[in-house]
Amino acid sequence: MLFLDIKIKFDSKKQLDAFFGSIKPELNEEFKRSETKIASKGESLEVSIRASDKTALRASLNSITKPLKLFNQLEALE
Numbered sequence: 001m002l003f004l005d006i007k008i009k010f011d012s013k014k015q016l017d018a019f020f021g022s023i024k025p026e027l028n029e030e031f032k033r034s035e036t037k038i039a040s041k042g043e044s045l046e047v048s049i050r051a052s053d054k055t056a057l058r059a060s061l062n063s064i065t066k067p068l069k070l071f072n073q074l075e076a077l078e
Contacts (some may be wrong), residue, residue, distance in 0.1 A: 004049040008068065010060045013043050019071045020045060026063065034060045 010016040020040050027038060033056035037048045047064055051057035 002049075002054060004047075004051075004057060004061065006047045008047065010045065010047040015075065016040055016043055016045060019068065022071065023064070023067050030045050031056070032077045033058075036060050036063070038064075 001015075010019065017040070020038070022039045023038070027036070033053060034049060034051035039048075049057060049060045051060055
């Protein structure tokens with residue numbers, strides 16, 4: 001079993017809430033090889049991933065980082 005815990009700090013609670021709201025619908029999906037828990041605390045997003053193998057861990061991490069990268073690009077346009 002592989003474990004990954006990360007904390008992502010946002011510039012403001014408003015930014016965090018906007019990002020969290022955009023990925024929240026995807027959090028209801030269930031996977032056989034991994035489990036992802038996400039919590040909003042202050043201006044930080046806490047992500048906890050448990051996976052049975054490194055491929056599943058990477059896929060779960062990508063499911064967070066890809067939307068985060070897009071969110072950052074959209075924020076830069078404002």
